[in-house]
Amino acid sequence: MALALPALRRPSVIPGFGLTLGFTILYLSLVVLIPLSGVVWRTADLGWAEFLRLATDERTLAALKVSFGCAFAAAALNVVFGALVAWVLVRYRFPGRPLLDAAVDLPFALPTAVAGIALTALYAPDGWIGGPLAALGLKIAWTPLGIVVALVFVGLPFVVRTVQPVMEEIEREIEEASATLGASRARTVFRVLAPSLSPALLTGFALAFARGVGEYGSVIFIAGNLPYRSEIAPLLIVIRLEEFNYAAATAIAAVMLAISFAMLLAINSLQAWSRRRYGHG
Amino acid sequence: MEVRIEAVAKDFDRHPALHEIDLAIASGELAALVGPSGSGKTTLLRLIAGLETPGRGRILFGEEDASRLSVQARRVGFVFQHYALFRHMTVLENVGFGLSARPRALRPARAEIDRRARELLELVQLGGLEKRYPPQLSGGQRQRVALARALAIEPRVLLLDEPFGALDAQVRRDLRRWLRELHDRTGHTTVFVTHDQEEALELADRVVVMSQGRIEQAATPDEVYDRPATAFVHGFIGESSRLPVRVEGGEVFLDDRPTGLRADWEGPAELFFRPHQALVGDGAGGLAGMVTGGRRIAGVRRVELELGAAHRRVEVDLPLAQSCAPGTLLAFRPTAFRLYPLAGEGRPADRAPARQLAHG
Ligand SMILES: Nc1ncnc2c1ncn2[C@@H]1O[C@H](COP(=O)(O)OP(=O)(O)OP(=O)(O)O)[C@@H](O)[C@H]1O
Ligand SMILES: [Mg+2]
Numbered sequence: 001m002a003l004a005l006p007a008l009r010r011p012s013v014i015p016g017f018g019l020t021l022g023f024t025i026l027y028l029s030l031v032v033l034i035p036l037s038g039v040v041w042r043t044a045d046l047g048w049a050e051f052l053r054l055a056t057d058e059r060t061l062a063a064l065k066v067s068f069g070c071a072f073a074a075a076a077l078n079v080v081f082g083a084l085v086a087w088v089l090v091r092y093r094f095p096g097r098p099l100l101d102a103a104v105d106l107p108f109a110l111p112t113a114v115a116g117i118a119l120t121a122l123y124a125p126d127g128w129i130g131g132p133l134a135a136l137g138l139k140i141a142w143t144p145l146g147i148v149v150a151l152v153f154v155g156l157p158f159v160v161r162t163v164q165p166v167m168e169e170i171e172r173e174i175e176e177a178s179a180t181l182g183a184s185r186a187r188t189v190f191r192v193l194a195p196s197l198s199p200a201l202l203t204g205f206a207l208a209f210a211r212g213v214g215e216y217g218s219v220i221f222i223a224g225n226l227p228y229r230s231e232i233a234p235l236l237i238v239i240r241l242e243e244f245n246y247a248a249a250t251a252i253a254a255v256m257l258a259i260s261f262a263m264l265l266a267i268n269s270l271q272a273w274s275r276r277r278y279g280h281g
Numbered sequence: 282m283e284v285r286i287e288a289v290a291k292d293f294d295r296h297p298a299l300h301e302i303d304l305a306i307a308s309g310e311l312a313a314l315v316g317p318s319g320s321g322k323t324t325l326l327r328l329i330a331g332l333e334t335p336g337r338g339r340i341l342f343g344e345e346d347a348s349r350l351s352v353q354a355r356r357v358g359f360v361f362q363h364y365a366l367f368r369h370m371t372v373l374e375n376v377g378f379g380l381s382a383r384p385r386a387l388r389p390a391r392a393e394i395d396r397r398a399r400e401l402l403e404l405v406q407l408g409g410l411e412k413r414y415p416p417q418l419s420g421g422q423r424q425r426v427a428l429a430r431a432l433a434i435e436p437r438v439l440l441l442d443e444p445f446g447a448l449d450a451q452v453r454r455d456l457r458r459w460l461r462e463l464h465d466r467t468g469h470t471t472v473f474v475t476h477d478q479e480e481a482l483e484l485a486d487r488v489v490v491m492s493q494g495r496i497e498q499a500a501t502p503d504e505v506y507d508r509p510a511t512a513f514v515h516g517f518i519g520e521s522s523r524l525p526v527r528v529e530g531g532e533v534f535l536d537d538r539p540t541g542l543r544a545d546w547e548g549p550a551e552l553f554f555r556p557h558q559a560l561v562g563d564g565a566g567g568l569a570g571m572v573t574g575g576r577r578i579a580g581v582r583r584v585e586l587e588l589g590a591a592h593r594r595v596e597v598d599l600p601l602a603q604s605c606a607p608g609t610l611l612a613f614r615p616t617a618f619r620l621y622p623l624a625g626e627g628r629p630a631d632r633a634p635a636r637q638l639a640h641g
Contacts, residue, residue: 173365176332179352180359181379181434191378195369277369 036257043254046247054251059227060236064255067233070144071212074151075159078208079201081152082159089160090167104161107154112217119150120222142224147232150218155208162207166200199275206267213260282343282437282470283308284329289338291324298324299494301338306438306472306487311464312499313481314474316491317517322474325491326440329472330357342437358431358469360441364423366415372426373398373411379434401429404463421452432467441473445480453477457484478518482506490514512621515553522595524552524588525623536589541567541614549623554615556583559597567614570595572607586611 043051054060089101107115123130123140130141140146170193178188194201216234223230233256240249284306291299299321306312314322327333329340331352340347347355367375376398380389389397402408405425415423424444431439444460445453461484464471475481481488482502489499490513497517498510509515516523526533526540527549533542544550559565561584570586573594577583581598584605588595597613605611 171363171365173361173363174367176352177359177361177365177430178367178378178382180330180332180355180357181382181430182353182356183378183382184353187382192367196367 039250039253039257042246042250046251050247051251051254054248055255057248059231060233060248060252060255062228063231063233063236063252064259066144066147066229066231067213067256068259070147070151070232071209071215074148074155074212075205075209077148077152078155078159079205082156082204082208083163083197083201085156086160086163086167090164104157106157108157112154112215113221115153116150116218116221119146119153119218123149123222141222142226142230144223144230146222146224147219147230150222151208151212151215154215154218155211158207158211159201159204162204163197163200166197170196199271202267202271202274206264206271209267210260210264213256283341284438284470284472285339285341286325286329287339287341289325289328289335289340291321291328291333292336297494299328302494302496304489304496304499306470308470309468310486311461311471311484312473312487312489313485314472314489314491315476315478315481315517316497318476319493320491321494322491323442324494326359326442326472326474329438330359330440331355332359356434356437358428358434358436358439360424360427360431360439360444362443362446364415364427366423366426366430368415370414371411372402372407372413372415372418375415375426376401376429376433378430398429398433401433402426404432405429406459420448421456424448424456428463432469436469439469439471441471443474443476446476453480460484482518488518490517492517509553509619512551512553515619515621520556520596521553522556522597524593524595526550526552526620528620535568536591542618544620546620550620551623552615552618552620554618556596556598557581558617559613559615561597561599561611561613562603563612565612565614567612569610569612572605572609572611574607575599575605577601584611586613 046054085104089097089104120141121127123133123146125131125134125139125141127141130139133140138145140149174192175188178192183191214234216232216238219232220235223232223235225231225235233252237249237252240246240252286302286304288301288303289299290297290301302325314325316322324333328335329347331347331350335348338348342355367378370378373395377394380394380397381391383389388394399408399411402411405428407422407425407429410418410422415426418426428441428444445456448456457480473485482505485502487499488502488505490497490505492513498505498514500508500510505514505518509518512523515521524535526535528534528544528546531543531545533540533544533552542552568588570588573585573587575582575584578598580601582601582603583596583598586595586597587593597611599605
């Protein structure tokens with residue numbers, strides 16, 4: 001290429017940069033960019049005013065709020081409890097550990113509808129868990145809480161499986177060093193262990209969050225799908241499609257795309273910062 | 282602070298790692314733990330630090346029973362073999378960690394912590410590297426950061442597990458001398474593990490030789506080298522050759538032939554001598570062996586000999602100038618040797634005490 005790109009042409013010990021970059025761009029275009037640009041394209045057809053009207057429709061806004069809010073809450077819960085599960089799997093040897101380890105992956109493998117039906121049966125007011133909770137006045141199925149439950153379920157392996165290998169890298173000696181220096185257990189966890197895990201925790205959060213925003217199958221059973229209250233955006237898109245209201249469906253899709261992309265971008269840069277600060281490669 | 286280990290034993294899943302051990306380390310002493318891999322050195326160090334709990338026995342810091350104290354409360358400086366630095370903290374934060382972890386009432390102000398950490402970094406000759414992160418340091422520098430971090434808590438005892446294990450020979454030698462100086466200056470009671478016996482002999486006030494979860498000997502370097510308490514110590518510390526002999530009427534026999542050596546002993550024994558403690562050449566008398574090879578070791582030529590029909594191998598030192606071709610017969614006589622009971626005489630030879638130092 002006659003056109004010199006100094007930043008990209010830094011000599012490297014690993015050959016084939018040009019070829020692999022070219023392939024990556026082509027592949028991403030085919031698999032990700034072209035389908036997504038379809039959404040943008042269709043939206044552009046609508047015209048700005050029409051798009052705004054559809055996107056700020058009250059029911060749409062409510063659905064978006066439910067989708068992103070629940071996904072965020074579920075991902076946050078998963079970070080805390082996923083880290084705990086990973087910790088137990090990494091640090092302790094106990095009978096049944098291989099079973100527990102395998103069980104973590106179940107949400108990956110299970111058809112989401114199966115998960116949805118199972119969770120609904122459990123958390124319905126007459127279910128095993130839902131029953132006692134209903135007696136306490138806490139309704140889970142057919143409320144946003146139910147959505148969070150479903151999203152915690154599908155998002156858990158993302159956190160556990162991203163954090164686990166990084167935890168395995170932390171030598172026990174690091175903890176012991178902290179203890180011999182006089183640090184309490186809590187101080188060791190929050191000042192020594194957590195910071196070195198933060199890039200992995202952020203990645204796990206991003207993955208669980210992204211999965212939660214896009215989740216459909218397991219949610220629609222437990223959510224009850226009451227408009228304005230427990231209706232998620234992906235479901236609203238399907239509803240609009242069934243009404244042959246392609247314009248509205250596209251508008252919602254475009255908004256979801258924009259928000260998701262912005263959030264992932266933000267998380268990515270936070271992660272890069274945290275890796276510079278805490279990771280060092 | 283004096284450290285006393287009283288009848289301490291430790292099992293891992295019923296497999297004994299340490300049999301009953303007694304050891305007293307005087308205040309300000311620099312003691313070295315040496316022994317083969319798996320002999321229990323790390324286990325002993327971790328017991329002192331409180332990172333393992335003893336199955337039996339007590340560990341005393343001065344008059345205080347440390348076995349009752351948590352790791353945090355023991356105030357031991359532990360330097361891990363792989364440093365165990367906190368990689369997300371700068372060098373300065375690493376060194377200051379122990380001070381900032383103190384309970385609020387005892388914690389110095391931020392500026393004071395930084396000042397002391399800087400002071401310690403000067404002490405370990407790392408001034409100017411405060412802002413670096415551990416992965417940006419060389420092995421020797423990380424080692425010294427780990428040491429400074431351990432010193433920051435004003436430890437009652439300083440414990441180092443193979444502090445120079447991962448470093449190259451030159452750096453080891455420098456750090457060794459430097460650690461000795463640092464110890465002389467700060468006067469911490471220090472125990473360090475090493476698998477390098479040369480390091481132990483050069484650096485320590487006292488060498489503790491361990492084998493299979495037992496202490497074979499704990500004495501000054503001279504004592505351990507010149508008067509090994511057991512056959513194991515003789516074989517482990519320094520170079521030595523061994524020959525199975527028997528003593529009758531005060532005379533030492535090898536394969537039923539007199540060796541010209543005399544000893545106050547009766548019956549079978551194992552004879553140990555060092556390569557440099559042998560008179561070699563015509564007229565040396567006593568023993569003779571066929572030269573099978575030789576190599577130069579610093580200022581001497583070390584020759585391997587095979588003795589008798591059983592092809593027993595021994596090594597003796599010759600002056601560099603003196604050459605000797607393989608196949609020639611060489612006469613020699615140990616000028617100093619020690620006898621130990623033979624293995625299989627009711628008790629293992631490696632454990633029974635030496636009874637005799639004789640001069641031939
Ligand atoms: N956590 C543990 N669980 C089970 N066995 C252990 C454990 N730690 C040590 N051991 C056993 O205890 C014995 C002593 O081990 P230790 O680590 O103290 O040896 P060492 O003298 O430090 O050896 P090296 O020179 O190789 O470091 C060994 O047989 C070892 O296998
Ligand atoms: Mg060890």
